[in-house]
Amino acid sequence: VAKARVSRSGAAKVRARVALVQAGILGFLTALLLGGLYLSATVDIKACPVETIADPNRGLKFAGLAVVGLLIGRFVGSITTRLLQVPFTANPAPRVKLAPYIQWFLAIFLSFTFLCLLYETAAVAGLYGWPPITTYVRCAVASPTWPVAAAGTLMIFGLLGNWLWYPTRATWSGL
C-alpha cells in the first residue's frame, strides 16, 4: 500500500511538471498572440518588403526552422510519453471514441479551415483583388519584425510535430 501511495504521488508530481511545461507554452503563445496583434495593428504594412528583402535566403532559413520545430515537437513528445508512462498504441482500436467537446472542437476547426481554403481559392483566382493568405505570411517573414515570425514558426511547427508526429512503437503491418 505504501509503495502504491509513493507511486501515485510520483505520478502526480510528473503530471504537475508536464502541466507546468504546458502552462509555459500557453503563456508563450498568449504573448505571441498579443504581440502579433499589436504588430499587425501598428506596423506599416502598406508596402510589403518582399522585393527589397536584404537576406535572399531567409525563406530557406524559415523552412529549415519549420523542420527543426517538427523535430523538437517529436522530441518533446517522446519525453512526455516516458514521463507520463503513456502506453504505446501498438494495437489501436478500430474505432476511436472522442469526448463530445473534442468532436465539437474538431468540427469547428475543420469548418474554419474550409472557409480559409475558400478564401484562398477566391484570392488566387483574383476575386475582388483580395490578397492570398500566402502574401501575409511572406510579408511577415520579410518584414523587419521577422524574429516574431520566426518564434511563431518554431512554436507552431513544434506543436504540430508534437501532435501529429507523436511517438509510437506500432508497425504498419500491425494495423
Add this chain to the structure above:
Amino acid sequence: MVGVVGFVLLVLFVVGVPLAVTAADLFIVGRGKHPVGYYVNWFARTHPFYAGVLAAVVGAMISHFFLHLRNG
C-alpha cells in the same frame, strides 16, 4: 496589397488555434487523460491515408509559404 484586417485574422488563426488546443491539452492532461498527440496519433494509425495526405499538406505549406519569397 495587404490589409490590417487580414494580418489580424492571420495572427488570430495561426496563433489562436494552437493556443486553444494547448489549453485543451492542459485541461485533458490535468484530468489524468492522454494528451492530444496520443489521440491524433491513434487516429493517424487507423486512417493512414488521411494521415499521409495531412503530412503532405504540412510539407507543401512549408514549401509554399517560405520558399520562393520573391518570385511568388
